[in-house]
Amino acid sequence: MNNFRQYWQSFKEYLQIEKNASPYTIKYYMQDLEVFFSFLHTEGLTRFCDVDERIVRVFLNTLYDQRLSRKSVSRKISALRTFYKYLEREDVVDVNPFSAIRLPKTESKIPGFLYEKELEKLFEVSDLTQPLGQRNQALIELLYATGIRVSECRQLILDNIDFYIGTVFVQGKGRKERYIPYGKFAEIALETYIQDGRKALLAKSNQQTNALFLNNRGVPLTDRGIRDILNKMVKDAALTVHVHPHKLRHTFATHLLNEGADLRSVQELLGHENLSTTQIYTHVTKDHLRRVYMRSHPRAND
Template identity: 40%
Template sequence: MNDEIEDYLHYLRVERGLVHNTTVSYRQDLVAFSQYLHGQQIASFTTVDRYTVLNYLATLQQAQMAKTSVVHVVSSLRQFFRYLANENKINADPMLQIDTPKSGHHLPQVLTTTEVDSLLAAPDTTKKLGVRDRTILEVMYATGLRVSELVNLTLDELHLEMGLIQPLGKGDKERIIPIGEVAIDWLQRYLTTVRPALLKDQASQSVFLNAHGRQLTRQGIWKNLKSLVRQANINKNVTPHTLRHSFATHILENGADLRVVQELLGHADISTTQIYTHISQKRLTEVYQKYHPRA
């Protein structure tokens, strides 16, 4: 089964030209499914039927996997089995009778401006890594970068003299984002005093480095953020994406056009951006109920 998964991933990279991060997510879904099949003593994809898939999805739901993640798993399996059927590696596609579950419409967690201020103030900027972490938070909140875009940000993508950065987003698509003066000031401080000390005698184009002078990872960002959230006494489930959500929500609440937010976030479809209008409407309702004398 592992060989068939690897053949499929090779097909995605070479024939369909999918980027690395996308194939990694497919691999995770398919390897997890093959491990489940192994536990059920199913040795081949040819013997997988509709009920096998339904039982697997039931185990994911029992494990309280997020609905959006289950939807992604179904999509991964659907495309994989379609590939196997087209290549005549299976006799029947078990996914043809599987409906895609509804993902639900959960509004993303958003920080208030007061909570953002508390989080930004949490790093100890008397220390090198504290300056780095403060710079990371400032850049993420100022630009709405995805965490993958942040860790892959290179020196060549910084145009601070023009107040711009040019990250490489999903699908290897570049976009240009304005960055505010406060974030620029922290970036310049980090780049001139902290980054050279972390880099030492090594060579790297990555902007953000770990304590060993190597490119900071997504996991490193998550770990540091969780610690800083605790220090800031914020009682919310804050992830790197929370800062992206907060960035979009706050500029919308202050009058930005939805199309502008779409461009800043790098969304291919404006329907993805429209969830932020729901957040803003929710905020408007809260303000109305709090301040209107007859609410």
């Protein structure tokens, strides 16, 4: 169909090279294209220019019939809008049929986060006399201290940690780079792990690697490996809440804002391109509201 594979591949290269899109964005955009072209094949359409707003709305109806979430539908519209914009630039089509389609409003969910007492339990479960315990402690301290994404954490190498000024160098989405400071607890945990536990884990492998976090075989941790470690720590801490790496990121942002950090600074630390993305963290906890009330209201205390 109109050299589908040719344009599928060239669009993928466009996302990688010109847009500097993250691997996850590219992965899901290409999956969305596959879904769309399967739909066009079913409808008997053989050219990109055959697609108009009516066809687009039929496609959207098929998505809603599959009971997809509004977030999933929005992502597919965004992917296809970007694809047709690319086709316009390449003079394959004259009109982008997705340009006038409004994205469905998504549910505004408040991010889940952990309270300080819940965090304390996680910080106390690791056996710091063992290499894996030292690694786990360094991992959770760094995730909470910096708010980095699990993909960013997995990519860290030894040279990314600057103990002299207490920062970690992170390459985020779209290859955007940033430096994030970390505190004393993370510093101690990282130094202990790098000087002791990491060396013991590396000795189990025949290969050399600069990756910061290693698994029990001495090779670099994967995203799934990091999640499995957190799940085990939660189980060991007997917590009833579900904890994933992104919840630690939510917790990092929430705690900073609750303690008076300004929104722009938190945006920089999180690596968000738009301030609106950071604003979802401006909710406050009941404990914080109570502290503000007790500190500020004239009749709150004797």
